[in-house]
Amino acid sequence: MHKRFVARCCALLMAASAWPAAASLHARPSPVRHVVLVSIDGLHALDLRYFIRFHPDSHLAALAAHGIEYTDAHTVVPADSFPGLLALVTGGTPAVTGVYYDNSWDRSLAPAQGPCVADGAHVLYNEHIDKPDGSGIDPARLPRDPAHGCRRVYPWQYLKVNTVFNVVHQAGGYTAWADKHPAYAIVQGPSGHGVDDLYTPEIGKDGEDQMDTDVITASIAATETYDTGKMRAVINELQGHRHGGHARAPVPTLLGLNLQSINVAQKLAGYQNAEGMPSPSLDAALGHVDSLIGELQATLVKQHLAASTLLIITAKHGNGPIDPAQITHVDKARLKAVVADAARDEPAQLTTDQVALLWLHDARNTGTVARTLLADRAQLGIQNVLWGRRLALLFPSAEHDNRAPDIVVIPHPGVIYDDASASKRAEHGGFSDDDTHVALLLSGPMLPHPGWRLRTPVSTTSVAPTLLEALGLNPDALQAVRQQFTPLLPGVAWTHLARH
Numbered sequence: 001m002h003k004r005f006v007a008r009c010c011a012l013l014m015a016a017s018a019w020p021a022a023a024s025l026h027a028r029p030s031p032v033r034h035v036v037l038v039s040i041d042g043l044h045a046l047d048l049r050y051f052i053r054f055h056p057d058s059h060l061a062a063l064a065a066h067g068i069e070y071t072d073a074h075t076v077v078p079a080d081s082f083p084g085l086l087a088l089v090t091g092g093t094p095a096v097t098g099v100y101y102d103n104s105w106d107r108s109l110a111p112a113q114g115p116c117v118a119d120g121a122h123v124l125y126n127e128h129i130d131k132p133d134g135s136g137i138d139p140a141r142l143p144r145d146p147a148h149g150c151r152r153v154y155p156w157q158y159l160k161v162n163t164v165f166n167v168v169h170q171a172g173g174y175t176a177w178a179d180k181h182p183a184y185a186i187v188q189g190p191s192g193h194g195v196d197d198l199y200t201p202e203i204g205k206d207g208e209d210q211m212d213t214d215v216i217t218a219s220i221a222a223t224e225t226y227d228t229g230k231m232r233a234v235i236n237e238l239q240g241h242r243h244g245g246h247a248r249a250p251v252p253t254l255l256g257l258n259l260q261s262i263n264v265a266q267k268l269a270g271y272q273n274a275e276g277m278p279s280p281s282l283d284a285a286l287g288h289v290d291s292l293i294g295e296l297q298a299t300l301v302k303q304h305l306a307a308s309t310l311l312i313i314t315a316k317h318g319n320g321p322i323d324p325a326q327i328t329h330v331d332k333a334r335l336k337a338v339v340a341d342a343a344r345d346e347p348a349q350l351t352t353d354q355v356a357l358l359w360l361h362d363a364r365n366t367g368t369v370a371r372t373l374l375a376d377r378a379q380l381g382i383q384n385v386l387w388g389r390r391l392a393l394l395f396p397s398a399e400h401d402n403r404a405p406d407i408v409v410i411p412h413p414g415v416i417y418d419d420a421s422a423s424k425r426a427e428h429g430g431f432s433d434d435d436t437h438v439a440l441l442l443s444g445p446m447l448p449h450p451g452w453r454l455r456t457p458v459s460t461t462s463v464a465p466t467l468l469e470a471l472g473l474n475p476d477a478l479q480a481v482r483q484q485f486t487p488l489l490p491g492v493a494w495t496h497l498a499r500h
Contacts, residue, residue: 024171024172025168025171025172025173025253025471025472025473028472028473028494029472030469030470030471030472030494031307031308031446032308032309032310032444032446032470032471032472032494033253033305033308033309033471034251034252034253034254034255034305034308034309034310035253035254035255035256035309035310035311035312035467035470035471036234036238036255036256036296036300036309036310036311036312037088037089037254037255037256037312037314037463037467038256038257038259038293038296038311038312038313038314039084039085039088039256039257039258039259039314039315039316040258040259040262040263040289040313040314040315040439041081041258041259041260041262041263041315041316041317041319042262042263042265042266042315042317042318042319042426042428043262043289043313043314043315043318043438043439044276044315044318044319044322044434044437044438044439045070045071045072045073045437045438045439045440046276046322046437047262047276047278047286047439048060048064048069048313048439048441049071050276050277050278051286051290052064055287055290058287058290059290059291059293059294059297060290060293060313060441062297063293063297063311063313063441063443064441064443064451065450065451066443066444066445066447066450066451067311067441067442067443067444067447067450067451067452068441068442068443068447068449068452068453068454068489068491068492069439069440069441069452069453069454070440070441070442070454070456070458070489071453071454071455072437072454072455072456072457072458073314073437073438073439073440073457073458073459073460074436074437074438074457074458074459074460075087075315075316075317075318075435075436075438075459075460076093076094076436076459076460076461077093077394077430077431077435077436078094078100078101078355078357078408078429078430078431079317079318079354079428079429079430079431079435079436080100080101080102080317080353080428080429081102081316081317081428082099082101082102082125082186083097083099083100083101084315084316084317084460085179085184085186085187085258085316086099086159086163086186087316087459087460087461087463087464088314088316088460088461088463088464089163089164089165089187089464090159090161090162090163090164090461090464090478090479090480091164091461091462091463091464091465091475091478091480091481091484091486092161092461092478092479092480092481092483092484092486093461093480093484094395095394095395095396095484096160096161096479096480096483096484097159097160097161097480098158098159098160098161098401098403099158099159099160099186099403100357100395100403100404100405101351101357101429102124102125102126102183103122103123103124103125103126103349103351104122104123104349104351104357104359104403104405105120105121105122105123105348105349105359105403105405106120106121106123106143106158106402106403107120107359107402107403108120108145108146108147108402109121109123109143109144109145109146109153109402110143110144110145110146110150111143111144112140112141112142112143112144112152113140116144116146116150117146118146118147120348120359120361121143121144122143122349123143123153123158123403125155125158125181125183125186126181126183126205127181127183127202127203127204127205128141129141129142129182129183130181130182130202134202136182137154137155137182137183137185139152139154142154154185154192155183155184155185155186156185156186156187156188156189156190156191156192156194157190157192158186159186159189159190160190160479161189161190161478161479161480161483162189162190162191162194162477162478162479163187163188163189163194163464163478164254164464164467164468164478165177165187165188165189165194165195165254166188166189166190166191166193166194167468167473167477167478168253168254168468168471168473169193169194169195169196171473173252173253173254173471174196174197174249174250174251174252174253175194175195175196175197175252175253175254175255176195176196176197176198176199176234176237176243176252176254176255176256177195177197177198177199177255177256177257178198178199178200178201178230178233178234178243178256178257178258179199179200179257179258180200180201180202180203180258180260181200181202181203182200182202183200184200184258185198185200196249196252197237197242197243197249197252197255199230199233199243201226201229201230203216203217203223203226203260204216204217205217217260217264217267219264220261220264220265220268220269220281220284220285223260223261223264223265224261224285224288226260226261227259227260227261227288227289227292228292230257230258230259231257231259231292231295231296232245233245233257234255234256234257234296235295235296235299237249237251237252237255238251238252238255238296238299238300238303238305239251239299239303240303251303251305253471254467254471256312258316259289259292261285261288261289262282262285262286262289263319264285265278265279265281265282265284265285265286266282266319266425266426267319267424267425267426267427268281268424268425269281269282269425270282270324270327270425270426271322271323271324272324273323273324274322274323274324274325276322293313296311297311306445307445307446308446309444310442310443310444310446310447310467310470311442311443311444312440312441312442312443312463312467313439313440313441313443314438314439314440314441314460314463315438315439316438317428317429317435317436317438318428318434318435318436318437318438319426319427319428319434319435320354320413320414320426320427320428320430320432320433320434320435321413321414321426321432321434322426322434323413323414324425325414326413326414327414327416327425327426328381328412328414328415328416329415329416329418329420329422329423330380330381330411330415330416330417330418331417331418331419331420332350332352332356332417332418332419333419333420334379334380335350335352335356335373335380335409335417336350338372338373338376338380339358339369339372339373341372342365342368342369342372342373343360343362343365343368343369345361345362346358346360346361346362346365346369347359347360347361347369348360348361351429352417352418352429353416353417353418353427353428353429353430354411354415354416354417354427354428354429354430354432354435355408355409355410355411355417355429355430355431356407356408356409356411356417357405357407357408357409358405358406358407358408358409359398359405359406360406360407363398363399363406366387366388366398366406366407367387367388369406369407370385370387370388370407373385373407373409380409380411381411381412381415382409382410382411382412383410383411383412383413384409384410385407385408385409385410386407386408386409386410387406387407387408391404391405391407391408394408410430410431411430413432413434438460440458440460440463440489442466442489442492447492448491448492449491452491454490454491456490458489458490459486461480461484461486462486462487462488462489463489464478464480464481464486465478465481465486465487465488466488466489466492469488469494470492470494472494475488
């Protein structure tokens with residue numbers, strides 16, 4: 001381990017001397033001129049393998065036949081949308097991005113309203129920070145930073161490290177991204193200017209329990225229509241326009257989007273068995289995503305971009321449980337009541353899905369709360385509770401990090417903490433294999449060994465440095481890559497490809 005660490009440090013020093021901080025685009029020869037990143041929420045490695053097996057004539061099967069499929073790829077934990085997306089575009093885990101969830105707590109901030117005092121604030125970066133008409137972010141709903149004149153903290157200002165969009169933009173490339181909430185402007189990076197064409201149509205609140213039929217995510221069909229609109233935006237960009245299809249713009253060097261219909265189908269319809277056989281509705285959602293991928297491929301061919309474009313298909317997170325027999329709903333109010341009984345005025349923030357993250361007002365209560373939760377583990381579906389030194393193996397200590405949770409509750413597989421009336425068949429956010437074991441496929445005619453399936457364990461954090469390397473840029477331009485020594489994905493030597 002020591003030798004590898006020293007070798008990596010030497011490599012970083014050599015890279016720093018060989019590359020300027022902001023290298024020019026394609027400064028190093030590469031056959032790749034464009035990268036399209038497609039993040040498909042919920043897409044497990046198992047789902048991709050199933051679909052290719054039973055749909056051998058599909059577009060995804062064709063991509064796999066011309067690419068590299070990483071069958072043991074895992075996203076970061078907690079496996080929520082924000083940490084998962086940031087892993088893909090920064091190369092880092094929450095330990096360096098500072099973003100643990102889209103619903104978290106920061107001990108150094110002040111709430112959106114009231115006295116501007118650093119007593120801690122709820123940091124909620126989802127649809128709840130939208131303007132009333134849904135046209136963008138409402139500053140009045142953002143937390144404030146007392147250390148900087150009580151300024152409002154926008155999502156991109158909350159991110160501690162830069163993104164691939166920052167690096168490509170700074171190198172002279174044109175960038176674009178499409179996602180589900182205006183809060184996903186976080187991909188802009190700390191500068192706030194990483195994405196030239198950002199498209200974030202509001203998908204609305206989570207409606208998978210169908211209590212509000214007006215919500216897009218209460219319907220698989222409505223979500224498919226929503227996804228189709230975002231893919232249309234990407235196709236417009238590949239055709240030399242901005243996402244709306246009217247104003248002319250360069251074809252992006254780096255672009256991509258997030259798709260939601262599989263995620264919603266997993267929650268509404270789920271799987272038929274523990275082997276991962278999808279329900280008919282989920283299979284249809286997979287087919288719809290495949291058809292969108294087909295439109296993307298056809299556009300690349302029509303625009304004469306296919307030979308120079310690397311396509312990356314993966315997921316921010318999975319969803320679980322896959323096994324329908326494991327589905328167990330535990331009322332999050334019961335969890336919160338146990339915490340409140342253990343320590344007065346606690347917690348400061350409780351975030352739940354297939355995990356429970358707790359931030360406390362008083363760190364001295366940590367041990368008491370954690371042990372109380374363990375004592376009630378049978379009633380609360382708890383498999384494990386992490387705090388103190390054990391939690392510090394994953395994240396910076398809460399004593400020294402304003403954002404790190406004090407306690408992480410890991411439930412048994414299949415346990416979802418939600419409202420008592422919830423009926424969803426899957427959720428994400430946790431540490432289980434169903435949450436983290438995602439699809440990862442690189443495809444393009446420039447890749448060697450067509451149809452290669454690599455079983456080497458990899459992290460989705462390796463996507464960010466790999467796509468920069470593919471564009472002839474320095475992966476170590478990413479701050480998270482330097483801090484966490486994030487490796488490239490194995491199987492491709494980009495400089496070797498350039499010589500051929």
